[in-house]
Amino acid sequence: xxxxxxxxxxxxxxxxxxxxxxxxxxxxxxxxxxxxxxxxxxxxxxxxxxxxxxxxxxxxxxxxxxxxxxxxxxxxxxxxxxxxxxxxxxxxxxxxxxxxxxxxxxxxxxxxxxxxxxxxxxxxxxxxxxxxxxxxxxxxxxxxxxxxxxxxxxxxxxxxxxxxxxxxxxxxxxxxxxxxxxxxxxxxxxxxxxxxxxxxxxxxxxxxxxxxxxxxxxxxxxxxxxxxxxxxxxxxxxxxxxxxxxxxxxxxxxxxxxxxxxxxxxxxxxxxxxxxxxxx
Amino acid sequence: xxxxxxxxxxxxxxxxxxxxxxxxxxxxxxxxxxxxxxxxxxxxxxxxxxxxxxxxxxxxxxxxxxxxxxxxxxxxxxxxxxxxxxxxxxxxxxxxxxxxxxxxxxxxxxxxxxxxxxxxxxxxxxxxxxxxxxxxxxxxxxxxxxxxxxxxxxxxxxxxxxxxxxxxxxxxxxxxxxxxxxxxxxxxxxxxxxxxxxxxxxxxxxxxxxxxxxxxxxxxxxxxxxxxxxxxxxxxxxxxxxxxxxxxxxxxxxxxxxxxxxxxxxxxxxxxxxxxxxxxxxxxxxxxxxxxxxxxxxxxxxxxxxxxxxxxxxxxxxxxxxxxxxxxxxxx
Numbered sequence: 001x002x003x004x005x006x007x008x009x010x011x012x013x014x015x016x017x018x019x020x021x022x023x024x025x026x027x028x029x030x031x032x033x034x035x036x037x038x039x040x041x042x043x044x045x046x047x048x049x050x051x052x053x054x055x056x057x058x059x060x061x062x063x064x065x066x067x068x069x070x071x072x073x074x075x076x077x078x079x080x081x082x083x084x085x086x087x088x089x090x091x092x093x094x095x096x097x098x099x100x101x102x103x104x105x106x107x108x109x110x111x112x113x114x115x116x117x118x119x120x121x122x123x124x125x126x127x128x129x130x131x132x133x134x135x136x137x138x139x140x141x142x143x144x145x146x147x148x149x150x151x152x153x154x155x156x157x158x159x160x161x162x163x164x165x166x167x168x169x170x171x172x173x174x175x176x177x178x179x180x181x182x183x184x185x186x187x188x189x190x191x192x193x194x195x196x197x198x199x200x201x202x203x204x205x206x207x208x209x210x211x212x213x214x215x216x217x218x219x220x221x222x223x224x225x226x227x228x229x230x231x232x233x234x235x236x237x238x239x240x241x242x243x244x245x246x247x248x249x250x251x252x253x254x255x256x257x258x259x260x261x262x263x264x265x266x267x268x269x270x271x272x273x274x275x276x277x278x279x280x
Numbered sequence: 281x282x283x284x285x286x287x288x289x290x291x292x293x294x295x296x297x298x299x300x301x302x303x304x305x306x307x308x309x310x311x312x313x314x315x316x317x318x319x320x321x322x323x324x325x326x327x328x329x330x331x332x333x334x335x336x337x338x339x340x341x342x343x344x345x346x347x348x349x350x351x352x353x354x355x356x357x358x359x360x361x362x363x364x365x366x367x368x369x370x371x372x373x374x375x376x377x378x379x380x381x382x383x384x385x386x387x388x389x390x391x392x393x394x395x396x397x398x399x400x401x402x403x404x405x406x407x408x409x410x411x412x413x414x415x416x417x418x419x420x421x422x423x424x425x426x427x428x429x430x431x432x433x434x435x436x437x438x439x440x441x442x443x444x445x446x447x448x449x450x451x452x453x454x455x456x457x458x459x460x461x462x463x464x465x466x467x468x469x470x471x472x473x474x475x476x477x478x479x480x481x482x483x484x485x486x487x488x489x490x491x492x493x494x495x496x497x498x499x500x501x502x503x504x505x506x507x508x509x510x511x512x513x514x515x516x517x518x519x520x521x522x523x524x525x526x527x528x529x530x531x532x533x534x535x536x537x538x539x540x541x542x543x544x545x546x547x548x549x550x551x552x553x554x555x556x557x558x559x560x561x562x563x564x565x566x567x568x569x570x571x572x573x574x575x576x577x578x579x580x581x582x583x584x585x586x587x588x589x590x591x592x593x594x595x596x597x598x599x600x601x602x603x604x605x606x607x608x609x610x611x612x
């Protein structure tokens with residue numbers, strides 16, 4: 001047996017496995033570093049004022065109330081518009097149009113939409129809504145977010161409905177249920193946890209979305225509940241404040257970043273818990 | 281199950297009132313079928329709308345500058361001379377750096393998870409890596425600006441400049457001063473961001489390799505690396521490439537993180553440490569300030585270019601993964 005070859009193979013193997021260890025460790029390390037910095041810098045600015053006062057002019061005290069409100073409203077709007085259309089489209093693909101040509105085309109296009117750059121979606125909504133209305137508005141921001149919600153919901157709805165065993169549909173049909181009752185009462189019920197997960201993931205996705213809001217909802221220094229006017233939102237505030245030279249603005253930007261990250265992680269972990277408890 | 285009982289009782293009652301109930305059911309069926317069908321078509325119209333509106337608003341730019349728009353480096357809002365070369369260059373180079381760093385690390389993590397990791401650690405590590413994917417890009421941006429960029433400026437960039445100072449070509453690529461922000465930093469941030477995408481696809485396809493194949497290789501005396509190199513990777517080639525291209529699609533279109541750290545300068549510098557710009561950063565920075573139809577249109581034209589680039593990459597990735605799926609179907 002040629003020991004030199006054996007040794008070389010063993011060493012190569014050890015080197016590469018060590019590199020794999022290192023890669024995984026650095027991945028975890030970066031995640032920990034990002035979360036650590038966020039908590040460290042974000043908590044410093046956290047106080048009750050953050051939730052009760054609006055964004056300040058440079059050099060004075062303030063909070064993020066208007067931005068939190070705006071983000072919540074536009075995220076809700078995006079979810080409310082995007083989810084029903086997404087669920088319906090996913091239902092078509094998994095129930096009525098299974099195997100149809102339209103279904104495979106929609107699936108392909110939906111995948112493209114799912115990973116299309118969000119800034120391009122922002123440009124699109126700018127052109128159809130902002131240009132048409134002649135001003136930035138919270139409506140436009142919500143619609144832009146809805147366009148981002150839609151493909152996530154379509155994808156998960158289809159996947160989850162396809163996981164429902166056909167024998168359940170057949171059993172229901174054999175009892176005399178028409179198709180729409182089978183879908184509404186059997187398929188939806190069986191796929192409910194997965195579909196809710198999809199919606200949660202979609203909400204998590206748009207919670208931190210910035211690019212499409214920059215030129216649809218724009219930003220607003222003041223508290224505004226007018227859906228027809230520019231509205232503050234957390235991501236835009238982070239963008240503006242972090243790049244400013246003012247220390248207290250930067251501090252608020254970190255706090256806003258912490259709030260968004262916590263919201264996103266809670267949604268993600270919640271969605272995960274929902275599916276894994278279901279799979280047991 | 282409770283739901284089945286309900287369905288049963290529901291259908292039993294409706295069976296008794298036959299003709300009108302049948303009509304009603306027929307109507308509801310048609311309603312739901314058409315509603316779901318139109319929703320599916322909405323998805324198509326949406327993408328169509330994106331393409332049409334981008335083209336419609338870029339026409340002015342391409343009429344004014346012609347093909348030269350793609351090859352001109354000038355960007356002067358005052359004299360209204362616009363060219364997209366610097367942003368296109370920035371987008372491609374940052375994504376290239378991201379892939380150069382991101383691909384080996386992602387593959388390493390995937391190998392670690394599937395081959396090396398103790399079972400109890402597999403799930404937590406996969407979850408942690410996937411949570412990285414969920415963090416919004418603006419968080420990477422603010423972190424990159426305040427943590428990563430100063431770190432690179434202080435430690436890594438002087439090191440690179442010093443190390444390659446006497447090497448021809450490379451000293452051009454890593455020419456000083458260390459700004460902290462710039463093309464290089466944007467590439468690093470992007471490599472962190474694409475890591476979870478590539479890793480999760482790669483891990484998924486690695487797990488599709490039949491245990492028998494791997495075990496026979498081990499049985500012949502292969503080392504773990506040889507099994508990965510000669511059995512796992514050839515078997516999963518298409519899937520891995522698909523995953524890499526998905527990551528590339530993300531990197532090309534990524535906006536906020538890049539905007540924070542790229543430096544936003546309309547210049548093409550031979551040094552990758554110098555500030556630059558990318559298509560998405562350029563749009564994010566200047567769109568709301570753009571006055572005049574030509575300025576706006578030239579930014580939208582860049583959006584169109586970006587869309588075409590990412591569309592091509594993503595479509596190729598999807599087709600590859602799709603082919604993989606149909607192959608798996610045949611095998612099963």
